Amino acid sequence: MPSAASDGPVVVTGGAGAIGHVLVGSLVEGGRPVRVIDNLSSGRREALRALEGRGATLRVADLLAPEAWRSELRGASEVWHLAANPDIRKGTADPRTDLEQGTMATFQVLEAARQADVPRIFFASSSVVYGRPSLFPTPEEYGPLLPESLYGASKLASEALLTAYSACYGLTVYLYRFANIIGPGMTHGVLYDFDQKLRRDPARLEVLGDGRQAKSYLRTEACVEAMRFVAAHAAQPVNLYNLGTEDQVSVKELAERMVAAHGGTARIEYTGGERGWPGDVPKQLLSIAKLRALGWSASVTSGEAVDRTIRELVGRRA
Amino acid sequence: MPSAASDGPVVVTGGAGAIGHVLVGSLVEGGRPVRVIDNLSSGRREALRALEGRGATLRVADLLAPEAWRSELRGASEVWHLAANPDIRKGTADPRTDLEQGTMATFQVLEAARQADVPRIFFASSSVVYGRPSLFPTPEEYGPLLPESLYGASKLASEALLTAYSACYGLTVYLYRFANIIGPGMTHGVLYDFDQKLRRDPARLEVLGDGRQAKSYLRTEACVEAMRFVAAHAAQPVNLYNLGTEDQVSVKELAERMVAAHGGTARIEYTGGERGWPGDVPKQLLSIAKLRALGWSASVTSGEAVDRTIRELVGRRA
Numbered sequence: 001m002p003s004a005a006s007d008g009p010v011v012v013t014g015g016a017g018a019i020g021h022v023l024v025g026s027l028v029e030g031g032r033p034v035r036v037i038d039n040l041s042s043g044r045r046e047a048l049r050a051l052e053g054r055g056a057t058l059r060v061a062d063l064l065a066p067e068a069w070r071s072e073l074r075g076a077s078e079v080w081h082l083a084a085n086p087d088i089r090k091g092t093a094d095p096r097t098d099l100e101q102g103t104m105a106t107f108q109v110l111e112a113a114r115q116a117d118v119p120r121i122f123f124a125s126s127s128v129v130y131g132r133p134s135l136f137p138t139p140e141e142y143g144p145l146l147p148e149s150l151y152g153a154s155k156l157a158s159e160a161l162l163t164a165y166s167a168c169y170g171l172t173v174y175l176y177r178f179a180n181i182i183g184p185g186m187t188h189g190v191l192y193d194f195d196q197k198l199r200r201d202p203a204r205l206e207v208l209g210d211g212r213q214a215k216s217y218l219r220t221e222a223c224v225e226a227m228r229f230v231a232a233h234a235a236q237p238v239n240l241y242n243l244g245t246e247d248q249v250s251v252k253e254l255a256e257r258m259v260a261a262h263g264g265t266a267r268i269e270y271t272g273g274e275r276g277w278p279g280d281v282p283k284q285l286l287s288i289a290k291l292r293a294l295g296w297s298a299s300v301t302s303g304e305a306v307d308r309t310i311r312e313l314v315g316r317r318a
Numbered sequence: 319m320p321s322a323a324s325d326g327p328v329v330v331t332g333g334a335g336a337i338g339h340v341l342v343g344s345l346v347e348g349g350r351p352v353r354v355i356d357n358l359s360s361g362r363r364e365a366l367r368a369l370e371g372r373g374a375t376l377r378v379a380d381l382l383a384p385e386a387w388r389s390e391l392r393g394a395s396e397v398w399h400l401a402a403n404p405d406i407r408k409g410t411a412d413p414r415t416d417l418e419q420g421t422m423a424t425f426q427v428l429e430a431a432r433q434a435d436v437p438r439i440f441f442a443s444s445s446v447v448y449g450r451p452s453l454f455p456t457p458e459e460y461g462p463l464l465p466e467s468l469y470g471a472s473k474l475a476s477e478a479l480l481t482a483y484s485a486c487y488g489l490t491v492y493l494y495r496f497a498n499i500i501g502p503g504m505t506h507g508v509l510y511d512f513d514q515k516l517r518r519d520p521a522r523l524e525v526l527g528d529g530r531q532a533k534s535y536l537r538t539e540a541c542v543e544a545m546r547f548v549a550a551h552a553a554q555p556v557n558l559y560n561l562g563t564e565d566q567v568s569v570k571e572l573a574e575r576m577v578a579a580h581g582g583t584a585r586i587e588y589t590g591g592e593r594g595w596p597g598d599v600p601k602q603l604l605s606i607a608k609l610r611a612l613g614w615s616a617s618v619t620s621g622e623a624v625d626r627t628i629r630e631l632v633g634r635r636a
Contacts, residue, residue, distance in 0.1 A: 092486045095425070095428075095429060095432075095483075095486075096425075096429075099421075099422070099425050099479075103417075103421060103475060104417070104422075107413070107414075107417050110413075111413060111414075114413075129478075131481065131485075140461075140462055141461045141462050142461050142462075143458075143459045143460050143461025143462070143463060144458055144459050144460075144461070144558055145461060145463055145474075145478070146477075146478075146481040146556055146558070147478050147481055147482055147485075148481065148482060148485035148486070149482055149485070149486065150479075150482045150486065152478065152482060153475070153478035153479045153481070153482040154478075156463075156474060156475070156478040157421060157471070157474070157475030157478055157479075159464075160447075160463070160464075160465050160470065160471035160472075160474040160475055161417075161468075161471045161475075163449065163464040163465055163466065163471070164465055164466060164467055164468045164470060164471040164597065165413075167449075167465075167466035167467070167596065167597055168410045168413075168466070168467065168468065168596040168597045169596075238464055240462055240464070278485065278486040278487070279482065279485055279486045
């Protein structure tokens with residue numbers, strides 16, 4: 001039986017990443033000692049600097065080599081497993097990426113948690129596990145789950161490992177299916193890509209697909225708030241929640257708003273096609289009825305989240 | 319684009335196993351050259367002996383070492399991926415088993431198929447991907463999918479890899495979610511276990527759980543017939559079908575029928591509890607409406623399949 005105290009240290013994998021470091025900040029703010037494990041492949045050490053003196057520690061290690069970090073779980077009461085390859089398109093180019101950094105890394109985290117008797121595991125899953133759903137907004141109980149990217153496959157595989165560990169070994173698990181999470185710390189994704197392209201060539205913005213892909217967006221700080229809210233208010237053996245907002249923004253709108261923020265002179269060129277790339281999901285809108293029933297909803301819409309993030313991304317160049 | 323002829327050689331992984339060798343027999347019967355890849359960890363070479371002179375070849379190799387078998391896929395038009403750890407309970411004792419022999423083996427098969435331009439992949443999945451569903455009979459579009467065993471997790475992970483490969487690389491994939499498949503060649507499962515226990519101690523049969531677990535059963539030859547029927551009649555990019563029968567048999571009934579076949583003198587002792595073991599699914603009944611709509615249904619019920627298999631298993635000892 002799990003023996004760790006419920007207010008013991010918290011382990012965060014990927015804690016130097018775009019979402020992870022915001023979570024670590026929130027936990028430290030609440031007085032929890034936090035042990036970050038991150039290989040810094042996409043996370044940035046600087047993101048944690050200010051927190052390292054305030055109760056957070058960083059172990060630079062790869063999850064696929066558990067002997068290098070397993071000791072971090074000793075006495076911990078929670079593991080928040082956020083580490084993953086953050087770039088969906090990379091998985092299509094090299095299918096081994098998500099198998100290793102997704103599925104196998106999750107397995108290593110679960111095995112270590114089981115051996116260290118850590119009772120609660122939180123996992124950052126994704127709306128892409130739904131594949132190309134026929135129902136919008138898409139509720140948690142939607143099926144069949146036929147993901148269309150290697151990244152999505154690794155998220156569903158990881159979810160399944162978590163539920164099996166819960167049933168077989170008694171762990172309490174939290175599965176968060178994220179909408180698109182955006183914020184100033186992001187290092188990938190459509191807004192980041194648009195900003196980077198316009199920095200390289202202010203005259204022209206190439207957009208993958210026909211621009212009609214439409215998705216919902218949630219700010220990083222809202223995502224962290226929602227995760228912690230569910231952690232505090234749900235305690236089933238398996239807790240599965242969509243995290244998102246109730247509106248969508250099209251890729252065409254994203255492109256136009258980003259171009260406007262860059263001065264409005266760039267010509268937008270669409271490559272065409274329903275999907276931006278093989279594995280892309282053209283439409284995403286999650287039902288957040290379950291999250292709302294628990295008592296939480298986002299205070300900003302997708303549209304507002306996009307506008308704020310564009311301002312921050314573009315503002316960085318000043 | 320896949321270039322192999324649609325009537326080229328067929329590769330069967332796990333082709334020496336309880337279901338695999340029946341599939342190989344069926345394919346050879348239909349005039350198809352068959353290349354079996356099997357590590358003989360649970361498959362038996364003898365099961366293929368009679369077929370080796372009739373168009374089937376056997377490569378003894380482990381799927382985790384693709385350099386030893388990759389060449390078998392050259393020019394093939396189909397891969398039927400049946401190889402896996404067949405023992406669900408083993409996965410709870412050693413969680414690495416299903417990750418490696420399930421998820422990672424499936425990845426190796428898909429990568430080899432992609433590189434060899436094999437256009438069609440058939441996969442033996444399982445009803446255990448449904449976890450503990452709240453709807454019976456359970457249809458293919460049921461969700462959420464929260465498997466309760468490491469075996470189930472590896473089947474869902476493999477399904478997700480197949481759908482991602484289909485979306486990203488254009489493979490046509492078939493996902494068959496099996497009910498309990500039974501036949502004389504089986505080397506695991508509840509009927510096999512009961513028979514083995516009564517051979518060791520004819521006076522007493524220990525039954526895991528309270529005996530009220532109830533599942534549906536399909537004969538191996540019917541399973542192979544159904545898989546080949548779907549292969550011949552469905553051609554979506556992703557083809558997902560439950561394979562089963564419409565009735566259930568309880569574990570108590572299985573035990574009583576097996577004891578009767580062994581002479582009727584054994585005392586049946588239940589260990590108690592809703593589940594037979596951690597990860598066991600107490601109730602399973604698949605909707606086969608989709609399979610029936612395609613034009614196939616089993617000619618024998620679960621009850622008849624169980625009776626026939628008990629006769630064969632017990633008869634082996636004569």
